Amino acid sequence: MGRKELSNEETFFAWFSTMQEANVTMSDEMLITKARMLQNSVLRETEKEIKFSNGWLQGFKRHHKIQAYVRHGEGASAEITEDVLDRIEALKALISGYEPDDIFNMDETGLFWQLEPNRTLATRAVSGKKKSKNRFTVALTSNMTGTVKLPPFIIHKFSNPRAFARRNIRRPENLGIVWHSNSKAWMTMKLFEQYLLDFEKRLKESGRSKVLLLLDNFAGHKVISVGDRISIIRIEFLPPNVTAVFQPMDAGIIRAFKAHYRRLLIRLKLERLQAPGSAEVDVYDAVLMIEKAWRVDVTSKTIRNCWIHAQLVSATGILPDLNASDDQYGAAIDPVRDLRSALIQLEEMTMESGIIPNMTADEYIDFENATEALDPISVEELADLVSLPEADTLEEAEPDIDLDRSPPLSVYELNAACSIVLCFLEQSQDDKSRITSKLKSMLEEVQFGARASLIQREITTYFSSEL
Structure with missing residues (x-):
């Protein structure tokens, strides 16, 4: 086609x-x-x-x-007109025909992954050419119950940043994320289609037959060439300009994610300030923190409460185990409190860090919203959003004069490391049998793959020498 x-x-x-x-x-x-x-x-x-x-x-x-x-x-x-209300009522009726586990929302957010809580430093970090290098686009997707969270879909300027190359990371997916790149680190129509294909594949593997995906009217959310390959996902769009009211991701989920991420960022800096070596955070560090903030720290309770707060579902209907009380919605605010504590710790170490944290927790969390709203997309940039080809993706490593690569780990080193972990678990006074069993199974799977790869290399070498 x-x-x-x-x-x-x-x-x-x-x-x-x-x-x-x-x-x-x-x-x-x-x-x-x-x-x-x-x-x-x-x-x-x-x-x-x-x-x-x-x-x-x-x-x-x-x-x-x-x-x-x-x-x-x-x-x-936005003026919430009769047309908007009619559309919301139609969406509510549509939602009622799906199981809560099968109703999803996705939204993108910009993330300046190195951002420090200082207004002057932050302004420098997002200016000019440095902006795309220091910025990810992160697309987050979850279902209504919070039982399914897709791996963060991260878009960066480089396909192979030096932080990956140094660590011999060939498949970023092994870090628990989905990694894409283009020259502007934007979600484009082509990358959105890649997102849909990846989502469709995961749904098929999980045995689902139909799901509803709610999206905002962002210009990149267009299906141009893969419509015939999307059969499980039904896409419905929220009314424009009112997503802050009706979109669950905008009702606190993304904000909770950013609060957790920035708390992890500050704590990592504090840890490194007290250890020898560089305190700099690189792309690899950022990806690990994004993955943890989303997978572990943003809870299913926070997600469910934000769906209720977005007024698309009834707490006593689709999610009867919850109600939309202010106390429960406050679960999404806890990360902000934790971030404030981390900022206080950083302030106490100003002499060591060289950072004066003069942003409030709210300013720190909402930084991208405040800056990007002042820098709306231009006509020229829209043309890129519509047609920026994946060919623009930088296939080579990010420029780095002194690329100090870590040598790849051998299977022998893997076995030695796992043996130490297993020994620690076996000596525990607590019941660690479940963790031990999982670790052994994972180790066996990795060893089997390594042996198969070694046999294949030996066969290839043999026939090459015969020729």
Whole structure:
């Protein structure tokens, strides 16, 4: 099946949706001007040029059911119209036809993975060319009950950063994440399709026959060429510009994840300050903390409470074991309290760290929201969002003059290390039989794979020498 390109009007609507999500106020005159600029940037040869006018714009608004939105004070607030409420009621009816375990939400967030809780240092970290290098896009997905959390889908500028190359990491998936890259570290339409294919594969392997995936109207959330390969996932979009109210990920899940991540980041820095060597955090460290913050620290209770807080489900209906009381929703706030404690510890070690933590915990957690809302996507960048090819992905290692690689571990070294761990468990006064059994099974599986690989290499070497 050939690849379907977005039309000029579809591309303009994708840009418009992105502006709405960023809470950018737009007049009719601004919309027409931007539409003309966009057409000049991505005009398809097979399409007729659109003659933009007020008549065209009104027709465009009617076709896409665009309402007027207003901006209030420092923040932006969407007018929740009758159309929005009707759409939410339709989604609630649709949700009621699925089991809670089969209803999912995914959303992306920017993450400056080295960010320190100092306003001056933070501003430098996100300026100019350093921005994409220090920033991940992280897509998080969970079901309503919090029993299924997909591995974090991480997008970076480099496919093989030096922190991976140094440690001989050839498959980042072995770190418990899904790793992709492009030159801007963005979720593009092509990467979104890769996300869907990966999700579909996991669903088939788990034996599921149908799930509902709720998404916002981000311009990258378009299925262009893989629709015929997606049969289990049904995608439904939330109304634009109100995801802060109705999207579970925006109702506290992502915020809890960031609070946990930044607590882990500060604690790692504190640990390294008290040990010899560099305290610098690299991509490898960041990936491990992202994986732990999501898999371990963001609890199923937090996820369930955020779904209820998003007003898409009834606590006494689909999730009868919960209610949406403020005390229970407070479970999503606990990470903020823990982060405050970590910031206090860092402040006590200002002399050693050289960092003056003058951000509050809330500022530290919400940093990306505050900075990226002030830097909405441009017309030129939208063209990249629509068509940035994976060929732009950097296949070579991130430039590094002094790449000091660790030698690959041998099977012998693996056996020796596991023997020490097994000996420790066997000497415990507590019942460690379950952990011991799992460790032995994993070790046997790794050893079997290593032996098979060795035999294959020997056979290949033999036939090569015969030739």
